[in-house]
Amino acid sequence: MLKYFVSTQRTQGERDNDSNSIPGPEIVDLASLSHEDPDSPICGCARSFVGITSRQTSTTAEVVESDMTAAQYIGRFHAGLLALGREDNVETRNGVIDAAVELLLLAAMWPVGTVVERRLHEIRVRSFPAES
Numbered sequence: 001m002l003k004y005f006v007s008t009q010r011t012q013g014e015r016d017n018d019s020n021s022i023p024g025p026e027i028v029d030l031a032s033l034s035h036e037d038p039d040s041p042i043c044g045c046a047r048s049f050v051g052i053t054s055r056q057t058s059t060t061a062e063v064v065e066s067d068m069t070a071a072q073y074i075g076r077f078h079a080g081l082l083a084l085g086r087e088d089n090v091e092t093r094n095g096v097i098d099a100a101v102e103l104l105l106l107a108a109m110w111p112v113g114t115v116v117e118r119r120l121h122e123i124r125v126r127s128f129p130a131e132s
């Protein structure tokens with residue numbers, strides 16, 4: 001079984017600047033950074049995850065588990081970037097692998113149902129399943 005992060009409504013509102021415009025649970029990547037402050041009132045990039053297909057953002061994500069393979073999961077990231085018009089070259093593929101594998105390793109550390117938030121380069125636990 002593979003563990004990974006999807007967007008979630010759980011714990012939304014715990015921070016004043018929480019938001020989630022992703023319609024349903026969706027596999028997320030880290031939003032690209034153009035600012036360093038996770039509490040910036042101007043832009044939420046440093047506190048946001050981004051849906052790999054919808055490209056909408058959420059400040060909360062949750063660990064889920066399925067029988068998807070790691071290769072399929074990485075393939076979903078790749079397809080999401082190509083759909084954005086990104087060129088399919090070595091740079092794109094290496095970037096996909098770096099991003100997807102980092103998130104898989106993080107998700108593997110926590111039980112299913114753990115809710116996380118992003119603080120710039122750090123992913124922090126907001127709520128463990130037993131507490132929620």
Ligand SMILES: [Zn+2]
Pocket residue numbers: 033034035043044045046
């Ligand atoms: Zn920003």
